[in-house]
Amino acid sequence: MQNKLILNKRISILGCGWLGINLAHALLRKGYIINGSTTSVNNISNLESKGITPYVVDIGNLNNNIFHFLSSAILIIAITSKNIEDFKNLISKIKESEIRKVLFISSTSVYSNTNGIVTEETNTNDSQLSNIEKLFETNSSFESTIIRFGGLFGYDRKPGNFISRSKEVDNPEGYINFIHRDDCIRIIELIIVRNTWNEVLNACSDSHPTRREFYLKEAKKLGITTIKFNEKSENSYKIISSQNLKSLLDYDFKYADLMDY
Numbered sequence: 608m609q610n611k612l613i614l615n616k617r618i619s620i621l622g623c624g625w626l627g628i629n630l631a632h633a634l635l636r637k638g639y640i641i642n643g644s645t646t647s648v649n650n651i652s653n654l655e656s657k658g659i660t661p662y663v664v665d666i667g668n669l670n671n672n673i674f675h676f677l678s679s680a681i682l683i684i685a686i687t688s689k690n691i692e693d694f695k696n697l698i699s700k701i702k703e704s705e706i707r708k709v710l711f712i713s714s715t716s717v718y719s720n721t722n723g724i725v726t727e728e729t730n731t732n733d734s735q736l737s738n739i740e741k742l743f744e745t746n747s748s749f750e751s752t753i754i755r756f757g758g759l760f761g762y763d764r765k766p767g768n769f770i771s772r773s774k775e776v777d778n779p780e781g782y783i784n785f786i787h788r789d790d791c792i793r794i795i796e797l798i799i800v801r802n803t804w805n806e807v808l809n810a811c812s813d814s815h816p817t818r819r820e821f822y823l824k825e826a827k828k829l830g831i832t833t834i835k836f837n838e839k840s841e842n843s844y845k846i847i848s849s850q851n852l853k854s855l856l857d858y859d860f861k862y863a864d865l866m867d868y
Contacts, residue, residue, distance in 0.1 A: 616640050618799070619679040619706070621664060622686035623654055626712070626759065626791060630683070631659050633792045634799075642676050666693045669700060677704035681799060685712045689735040694742055702748040708804055709751045710795065711743050715784055715809060717755060720843040727755075727807050727851055740807075750804035756791055757784035757811035757847055761862075764788070767825035775837035779819040781844030784811040787862035797856045806855065811847040813863040821865060 616639055620627045623643040631641045635658050643654050644664035654661035662676040666688060682701065688694075701709065717731040717740065731737040743751040760766050766785070770776060794810055797803070819836060826834055852858060862868045 615680045617642065617679040618681045618683060619676055620644065620659075621666075621676075621682060621684045623650070623659065624685065624687075625764065626788060627683070627685040628654070628657065628659075629788060630685070630792050630795060632657060633796065635659070637796065642679055644676060666690075666697045669696060673697075673700050674704055677701060677706050679706060681708045681710065682706045683710045683712070683795065689739065691735060691738055691742070694739050698742055698746060702746075707749050709743060709749055710798060711740065711751060711753045713740055713753050713755045715755045715757050715811065715845075715847050718845055718847070720781075720845045722844060723846065724848050725809070725845045726848045727809055744807070752798055752804050753807045754794065754798070754852075755807070755809050755847075757786045759788060759791065760785055761788035765825065765829065766822065767827075767829040767831060770822055770826060770831065770834055775835040776818060776822060777837045777840040778842045778844060779836040779838065779840070780817050780842040782815040782846050783818055783821050783865070784815060784845065784847040785821075785865055786811050786860075787868070789861050793861065794852065794856065794858065797858060801856060803855060808852040808855070809847050809849050810852055811849050812860050812865050813849070814865045815846050816866050824866060 618634055618639050619642040620631050621644050623631055623645055631643050635641055641659045642662060643659035644662050645654060646665050648663055651661045662672060664673060664676055713736060717734060717737040718725045718729055719732045740753050743753060822834055
């Protein structure tokens with residue numbers, strides 16, 4: 608019974624990068640036990656210093672170490688790899704493990720620009736990422752939730768630094784879809800606490816300013832006085848709706864207004 612209780616409090620995070628390591632820290636404060644992965648031996652001591660049980664995991668070269676890493680009730684996948692064969696292999700390992708629930712962190716890039724509002728019912732494009740999503744959606748061995756985050760920002764990840772100094776910014780009158788890291792972490796925590804599985808959820812801040820007004824504001828924060836915009840671009844865009852997530856989780860974004868944070 609004690610081993611089962613420990614297992615239910617243990618979460619494995621595949622990919623302790625910019626989002627994953629801060630998510631791990633937040634979950635540790637909530638009393639969870641965290642297995643965290645890195646692809647570099649050099650990062651082991653950093654994870655250990657934060658209270659994370661560290662593992663070196665490369666989904667392109669899985670070995671028996673993966674089963675120790677997957678000794679948890681929940682797996683959160685927060686890596687950028689888009690190799691579908693590697694994910695097929697990973698899923699085969701998950702099926703043999705103690706994992707019963709998987710949260711796959713995806714991106715709103717699975718939607719093409721429609722010049723309109725996009726919901727979870729909108730067709731996705733034919734891409735590596737959308738095909739990887741389908742692997743989890745169609746699996747019947749464990750429960751999965753897919754969360755599609757917009758552009759990630761916050762803290763040291765400043766949108767003003769996304770602007771190229773040498774290239775023009777395309778689609779200046781198109782709309783942006785961003786989400787702050789704090790909101791990402793709070794949403795993930797709610798999914799776990801409320802046992803929200805077998806869902807596909809869009810997650811972007813409520814406001815969608817144009818690329819022009821948003822980047823001009825963010826550039827000013829960094830002392831950037833000149834931005835080149837491609838005034839001849841088609842201004843194609845999509846506006847991601849997170850209404851389903853807000854209703855399902857009863858969630859209010861901490862950084863709802865991107866022009867006033």
